[in-house]
Amino acid sequence: MRPVRGIVVVALLAGLPLTLAAWPQQAPLFDPTPWSGDCDSIESVPLRQHVNYDTDIQPIWSQRCANCHVDWGEFPEADLDLNPPNSWYFLVDQASSNPNATQIRVVPGQPRQSLLFTKLNCAIQDVGLRMPRARPDLPLDEQALVHDWILAGAPEHGDDTIFRGGFQPRG
């Protein structure tokens, strides 16, 4: 090996730990809130790495929340407008419109803390009824999509999860 090339190789190897140390660390995605026994288990549905709000989540609202929160008559139920393009703004970091509820509709990163997810996932509610009201419960794969979107930080468009570290068991 010519000396110059050897110096370059040594310099690159020496710099590697520094480069790795400076690489943005992805905190493991984990919602510490315990699962409640009144809620459906989504354990069997593989974790989705990339969830797109516009193409994965909005179609659930448009199909299953119609007449009440989508394409309503006079006012959306519970002041919750799930029509595109408003729905994201009515959900993320928004307080419940119910004066007896203390929950936030969507807490980014914390699905089980989010009123929206518990309304879709759990039989017993602190306030009001399970959604979609008076209709069949959401299939588990749709519940899991909503869960994984919130866990990924509830991004508005596309997905922000390109550095997410692979599939993980649900915790």
Ligand code: HEC
């Ligand atoms: C048949 C009408 C109806 C349908 C369908 C329906 N909802 Fe509701 N929703 C209501 C009513 C009425 C309330 C207020 C009472 C309550 O919380 O139970 C409500 C409340 C909510 C709340 C709580 C809002 C807050 O600020 O407290 C969420 C979240 C919600 N619905 C989500 C959904 C989603 C998501 C769907 C579709 C998957 C859906 N709902 C389908 C009637 C409906």
